[in-house]
Amino acid sequence: MINIYAGKTAAKIINEQGLKPELFSSFLGASGGPKWFTLFGLDKYIFGEFFKNHSQSLNLIGSSAGAFRSACFAQNDPVAAIERLATSYSQTRYSSNKPTPAEITLKARALLEDVFGNNGVAEIINNPVFKAHFIVAKSNGFIASENKLLQLMGLSKSYMLNRVNRKYLGSQYERFIFGPATSDLSITDSYNFKTQKIALNQNNLKDALLASGSIPLVMQGIKNIAGTPAGMYRDGGIIDYHFDLKINNPGLILYPHFNSDPKAGWFDKNLKRKVSPLNYDNVVMITPSKEFIAGLPYGKIPDRNDFTDLDADTRIKYWNTVFSETERLAEAFDEKLYNNFKIIPVE
Numbered sequence: 001m002i003n004i005y006a007g008k009t010a011a012k013i014i015n016e017q018g019l020k021p022e023l024f025s026s027f028l029g030a031s032g033g034p035k036w037f038t039l040f041g042l043d044k045y046i047f048g049e050f051f052k053n054h055s056q057s058l059n060l061i062g063s064s065a066g067a068f069r070s071a072c073f074a075q076n077d078p079v080a081a082i083e084r085l086a087t088s089y090s091q092t093r094y095s096s097n098k099p100t101p102a103e104i105t106l107k108a109r110a111l112l113e114d115v116f117g118n119n120g121v122a123e124i125i126n127n128p129v130f131k132a133h134f135i136v137a138k139s140n141g142f143i144a145s146e147n148k149l150l151q152l153m154g155l156s157k158s159y160m161l162n163r164v165n166r167k168y169l170g171s172q173y174e175r176f177i178f179g180p181a182t183s184d185l186s187i188t189d190s191y192n193f194k195t196q197k198i199a200l201n202q203n204n205l206k207d208a209l210l211a212s213g214s215i216p217l218v219m220q221g222i223k224n225i226a227g228t229p230a231g232m233y234r235d236g237g238i239i240d241y242h243f244d245l246k247i248n249n250p251g252l253i254l255y256p257h258f259n260s261d262p263k264a265g266w267f268d269k270n271l272k273r274k275v276s277p278l279n280y281d282n283v284v285m286i287t288p289s290k291e292f293i294a295g296l297p298y299g300k301i302p303d304r305n306d307f308t309d310l311d312a313d314t315r316i317k318y319w320n321t322v323f324s325e326t327e328r329l330a331e332a333f334d335e336k337l338y339n340n341f342k343i344i345p346v347e
Contacts, residue, residue: 001332025253026059026252029063030066030262031237035065045333071116075117104218133178136211139173144231166273167193169191175196176196183197190244208222215237238267242262252284253284257287260287262275
């Protein structure tokens with residue numbers, strides 16, 4: 001039902017001490033749009049049960065969909081918040097199967113209001129334990145334009161630069177990490193993307209979160225976020241799609257993910273380039289098994305193509321079925337916790 005992978009250090013610690021919540025100091029949430037629906041049941045269990053009584057600082061680090069999930073987990077009732085996100089996102093309907101970036105952005109802003117409820121922004125900023133971090137890519141050059149042709153030219157350049165060497169994307173993108181003013185998050189990036197940390201506040205949190213999910217060509221970018229240098233901010237998954245950076249904070253990193261082959265950045269999706277094993281040495285990754293995915297409707301996990309490949313009623317029914325099925329992943333994880341099991345480290 002589920003597979004658990006771990007780096008060498010993480011596997012050794014868990015095999016000696018068990019899979020205990022207090023071992024973790026960080027949590028990762030990847031980009032991927034509605035692919036995260038496959039983790040819905042796990043998300044509810046992890047923050048409703050596993051980390052329920054967690055008292056030490058836990059850095060929640062997310063890009064795009066992972067950032068939205070982090071914003072839910074840092075609210076006072078994380079289960080209710082992630083349920084609001086799942087409902088609002090899955091039931092989104094557009095005026096046509098080819099909505100404009102303006103319409104998609106407008107719907108996304110409405111989704112934010114559903115997710116935050118009455119006091120969500122303040123709860124995220126002031127949470128003393130669960131510290132949400134949203135990764136955003138400041139976009140320079142053609143990619144900063146809202147003109148579709150110029151964006152395409154910028155993306156084409158990104159694709160070519162990335163094929164040569166991922167580090168060359170640094171000429172077009174800068175990493176911004178929005179987090180609480182009290183954040184102690186420390187990262188090392190071997191690709192040396194210029195990185196800045198920005199304190200979350202009432203004036204920038206919504207824009208920062210929206211920017212983290214603002215996919216080029218699909219949504220409008222977010223300009224001039226409060227407290228940041230002037231410019232255009234877009235989807236954090238461009239740089240950090242599934243992550244290939246080292247988190248320096250002590251403790252293990254919990255990473256529920258929808259597959260076992262993480263890709264560093266958005267432009268790596270179709271490349272054979274692997275993430276560095278050194279960056280996953282203290283990571284514990286939980287993924288649905290191939291058998292579980294094969295048993296879902298259409299034999300796959302949800303993705304953004306469902307918006308165009310399926311009519312709205314069929315899509316929503318399919319996604320609701322996925323939500324229900326993921327409760328079995330939570331049960332499988334709970335069973336793992338209460339039975340002795342050994343993790344074989346991923347080399």
